Structures are given as C-alpha cells and as structure tokens.
Amino acid sequence: MAGSAERTPIIAGNWKMHKTPLEAEELVRALLPQVAPAGDREVVRCPPFPALAAVVAACRGTRVAVGAQNLHWEREGAFTGEVSAPMLVAVGCRYVIVGHSERRQYCGEDDWLVNRKLKAALAAGLRPILCVGETLAQRELGITEAVCAIQLKSALAGLAAGDLEPLVIAYEPVWAIGTGRTASASDAQEVIAFLRSLLARDYGTALAQQVPILYGGSVKPENIGALMAQADIDGALVGGASLDAASFAAIVNF
Numbered sequence: 629m630a631g632s633a634e635r636t637p638i639i640a641g642n643w644k645m646h647k648t649p650l651e652a653e654e655l656v657r658a659l660l661p662q663v664a665p666a667g668d669r670e671v672v673r674c675p676p677f678p679a680l681a682a683v684v685a686a687c688r689g690t691r692v693a694v695g696a697q698n699l700h701w702e703r704e705g706a707f708t709g710e711v712s713a714p715m716l717v718a719v720g721c722r723y724v725i726v727g728h729s730e731r732r733q734y735c736g737e738d739d740w741l742v743n744r745k746l747k748a749a750l751a752a753g754l755r756p757i758l759c760v761g762e763t764l765a766q767r768e769l770g771i772t773e774a775v776c777a778i779q780l781k782s783a784l785a786g787l788a789a790g791d792l793e794p795l796v797i798a799y800e801p802v803w804a805i806g807t808g809r810t811a812s813a814s815d816a817q818e819v820i821a822f823l824r825s826l827l828a829r830d831y832g833t834a835l836a837q838q839v840p841i842l843y844g845g846s847v848k849p850e851n852i853g854a855l856m857a858q859a860d861i862d863g864a865l866v867g868g869a870s871l872d873a874a875s876f877a878a879i880v881n882f
C-alpha cells in the first residue's frame with residue numbers, strides 16, 4: 629500500500645473537456661454505487677466548469693469531492709472568460725488542478741502563472757493539485773529531475789511550509805498522458821521520491837511526509853496496483869479512464 633500512514637491516498641479524475649452537465653450527472657450516478665461509501669481513500673472528480681454544479685449536487689452527502697481543472701489568479705475583475713478561486717469555492721469545489729501540462733502546452737501557462745494560480749487556490753481554501761512533469765525529449769536528455777525541480781520550485785515560490793498543508797502534487801510525465809504509455813511504477817516512484825526530497829529540503833520533513841504526491845499518465849485498472857505499491861506514490865490523477873464509471877471505480881477500489 630502506498631505512502632505512509634499519515635497520507636490518505638487520493639484518486640482524482642480529470643475529465644478534461646468532456647461531458648455536458650447532464651452527461652456528467654449520469655456518469656457520477658453510475659459511479660457512486662460502485663465506490664464504497666466509506667474507505668481509506670479520497671475520491672475527487674474534476675469536470676469542466678459548466679458541469680461543476682451538477683456534479684457537486686450529485687455528490688452531496690457522498691465521499692466524492694469535486695474539483696475544477698483551472699482557475700484565474702485574481703479574485704474578480706475584468707478578465708473575460710475566466711473563473712476565480714472564490715467562485716469555485718462558492719459552487720462547492722474543494723480541489724483545483726493547477727499547471728496541467730495541457731494548459732502549459734496549449735494555453736501558454738508558464739511557471740510564473742502557475743505560481744500565481746497556486747497562491748490564489750490556497751488563499752481561497754482550495755486544495756491545489758499541482759501538476760509537474762517532463763516531456764519525452766527532456767526525459768531522453770536525462771533532465772527529468774531538473775525539469776520537475778524547476779517546475780516545483782517556481783510553483784511554490786514565495787510560500788512557506790505553513791501555507792502548503794493543503795497541497796497535493798501530481799507527477800505527470802507529459803509523454804505518458806493520453807498515450808497509453810505509463811511510466812514504469814519504479815520510474816514514477818523514483819521521480820516522486822525525488823520531489824518529496826525537495827519538499828523535505830526546502831520546507832522540512834514534516835511537510836514532505838504529509839503532502840500527497842500522485843502519479844498521472846495513462847493510469848488504468850491494470851496498472852494502479854503496481855503504482856500504489858510504491859512507497860511514495862499516494863494515488864493517481866486519472867484522465868481517460870475516469871470517463872468510464874466502471875474503470876474509475878476499479879481504480880478507486882483496486
């Protein structure tokens with residue numbers, strides 16, 4: 629079983645740009661009977677913005693928490709098309725994904741922006757799921773750890789250990805996202821243990837032992853067991869397989 633007794637495993641589903649509110653509600657209603665009402669893991673669903681309210685309503689009174697996939701760094705203002713952290717809280721979100729590689733790649737999010745978004749999430753009382761990970765070219769160059777270290781350090785710039793208790797990190801190698809290629813459990817463990825060592829160095833062992841670090845990238849019912857057997861892997865951020873109730877339930881209940 630993953631991690632230490634101090635860390636509750638988290639299985640989070642990132643639906644990306646899939647599901648209307650009606651479809652989202654159907655998916656959650658299909659999932660809920662398949663996940664035990666109590667358990668030792670936290671289950672999170674991250675639908676697109678328009679489906680958040682429907683998913684919050686469908687999950688009320690269950691152990692399933694809801695998260696958003698993105699946020700703006702300001703609380704309010706003239707930012708057409710954006711959604712703020714307090715708005716996410718008001719709609720019932722407890723989590724928010726920050727710095728997903730698809731946002732870095734397609735929406736021009738850089739480390740500075742990720743830092744501001746992370747601070748906004750924490751300030752509003754949301755648990756940020758901070759995504760870091762290397763591209764295939766970076767892995768082949770042997771700079772995986774350096775890339776992840778820079779992403780982590782810049783995302784957390786200006787924050788102290790006391791600010792970071794709600795933090796969740798997801799290590800998502802970009803080459804493993806939506807490709808069917810999973811990092812081997814031991815490769816994922818190696819990078820995740822490295823990230824934890826950085827947290828220990830910069831913020832102290834207590835925080836490093838407390839922050840859940842998830843793996844993401846083609847997680848499926850078939851590979852969740854091997855991933856969760858690793859000492860430092862505390863759960864998964866699941867994309868494609870979270871869109872199918874049976875697959876996601878199998879990952880939650882593995």
Ligand code: PGA
Nearest residue numbers: 805806845846866867868
């Ligand atoms: P995937 O996506 O499980 O479809 O690879 C993971 C993610 O992008 O969070």
